[in-house]
Amino acid sequence: MSYDIYLVGVGGQGILTLADLIVRAAVRKEHPVSFFPTKGMAQRGGFVKAELRLGQGGVGPHIRENGAHLVIAMERSEALKGVRYARPEGDFLLYGHVWEPTAVMLGEAAYPSLESVLETVRGSNARLVYLDSRELPKIDGVYVAANIFVLGAAFGNTTLGEVLDADKMTEVVQARWPRGAKRNVAAFDAGLRVRGTS
């Protein structure tokens, strides 16, 4: 088995935590794993990416272009940076959250439209799974962690669920935050149940 996951998003969205959870699940299953997070210099609001390679020992940390079995994008504009890594016939999970840089907020810079991003992803010949960020559920009136929700959605909507076991993933989420387990498991389950559009 070899399974490459390319993740993109914005600092502060928890994309590296999402990747770390997959690493933990893979290690439990004794899959060889390579995880290369890159966050540049930004704490929040900057471009963040991570490359996850499961099932192959001794490979280099970089996923080749057109090579990722799964791309997970947690921000609409940043999704464009994942497109070149998408493998034709692979999965591309786009959580359409919009995180506008200041210049965009001030009307001084452009931000890509949803339709243009979806078209670009479809053009890569990967299977698009689009999740509207308004699908993010609330528990007790507070939104759940988007990254855990997206992780659940990846299990429920892409081939990731064939590589790793959703039940085992739930255990990893529980073990990661014993105190917040209930909320996070609910977020994960909500993601599992949600159905993205293509």
Next chain:
Amino acid sequence: MQVKVLSGNEALAYGALQAGVKVVTGYPGTPSTGALTSLLAMDLPGRYVEWSVNEKVAFEIAAGAAWAGQRALCTMKMSGLNVAYDSLISIAYSGCNGGLVIYVADDPGASAGMAEQDTRGFALMSDLPMLEPSSIRDTYRLTEVAFELSERVRTPVFVRLVASIANAKTALQIADPLPPADRTPILERNIAKYTKAGAAICITQHRDVIARLEKASEVIQEMELNSLQLAEKPGGLGIVAVGATVAYLGEAFDLAVEYGFDKTEVSILRTVTTTPFPAADVQRLFARCKSILALEELEPHLERGLHIEAHRFGFAGRIIGKLDDGPLSRVGEYDVDHVLQGLNMALGLRIPTDRFKGNRATETLAARRPITVCAGCPHRGTYMAINQAIQNLNLDKDEVMITGDIGCTILGMNPPFNTVWTEVSMGASVSLAQGYVHGGVETPVIATIGDSTFFHAGIPGLLNAIQHQTPLTLIIMDNGWTSMTGMQVNPGTDETFQRTGGCRIDLARVIPGLGIEQFFVTDPYDLKGTTSIIERCLTLPGVKVVLSRRECAIQVRRQGKRTGNVRLIPEKCVLCKRCVTATGCPALSIEAESITIDPALCNGCGLCAAVCPTGALKKEDGT
């Protein structure tokens, strides 16, 4: 034995522990920081670990410990090696007693910013062996080997990683670390070894360092660190790979099969060093192969070595690499695609190059995200005050040179501040500014620097300005931490966080001690006060120093403290957006009716309130 998910940096740390390292020093620098950080987080009786004031100091401490017979490790990024290099050459000439290992991390692709410096060039210049692990597992093994090599040859040894190994992670089986060796320190009086007193001594030492590198080459052969696979059939292609490129060979071979590639026809040398050059293995490759493909990131050091060896050996075949001016570039990181390109060049496989190239064109449509300082960052107040002071004096912002320095303070180069103009190296802001003054710039010249950078290499520049009474304003943004690299202590960090028995050095006492008359301490959250101090400095003659001091907001938050709150009165907001354009604070958003504050992000600095013209934003004291 235990299995842990470790980064390359952590694997290096565990490798050093396994080797019984006793003294570890370093200065933070991405991508190398994680090695020493992981050691500081462990309880290590009988060992000494510190963040030193700069890399030169760190290296000298490690060298002293190694001269005293102990095993010592020194860690730094490539830029740090430039700082340590003066002492490094001297100590290379002298050799060492205990194992002395210098860990340096290069950054092909410059993901952390700075230079795509290939430090292998320094190994060549200093005649020191440099081990180049190709994976995290390799890093663990070769770090331990580096100490053994160092002691057997009595020479300092480099371990060089690149960012994609230093910061990547994998599950690794590691042994429980051994306690450090119990060695009685050596005090050896030997001026022929430890000084440079006279040409005879220096020339002898030069001969010694050359001989030690040759010895290192023999020991590496004897330890069988390189892997050489010769094809059964002669006359095929030979591949020589080093460092990160080694990890992509297998994957590339698999992909190339469908284009007629047969890996049984290829001979492969995976070398762990470029210096010393693996001459013996290369000669065996020459004897078997018709052509050679060199695979290495950044500069063609290995490839040049191959050309020289080919000439000496009488190898007349082709040597393919980046000197060919083809797709193998001196720029950027290498991945599987580069190996495929190399195979294409060497074997004419006709692998379609677009098959492994995705669509990049659409990336230009992505919104730009210039990085800025965090919500509540004290530096924000300093940049705003500098800009305001320039405006108050009716100066044109494009006519006031403001030199910048390394670390978080450089973020003042980005919007909305656009304050600082330059970024060179640790401490360079202070001296560059003097150059602009002597270059005839008549408007005020300002230098900006952070606390750790000032301690590291900014102090000599300030001494120089004072000695020569060069008129400038130096603004030290003191947030008490080495922040950009992930919060390390420096000499100015509060005593609570210093090592047991360590102490804090207060810049507010150091600087007046240099005899500066115009010295001001200000709180960057006080925009008005800081602006007026800077404004005054820009009109005064001589050397002026402003210490703009307030602890890093991230660290304040981690300590569970809060400096204040900002209250929004939405009815008063007229959406003039002044708060956003002046601060660029990530906690502020523009909504339909008014500005909004993300309470999870806001650290209550109140700088937005300080520029709000309608009183819609109000600063309240924290608890």
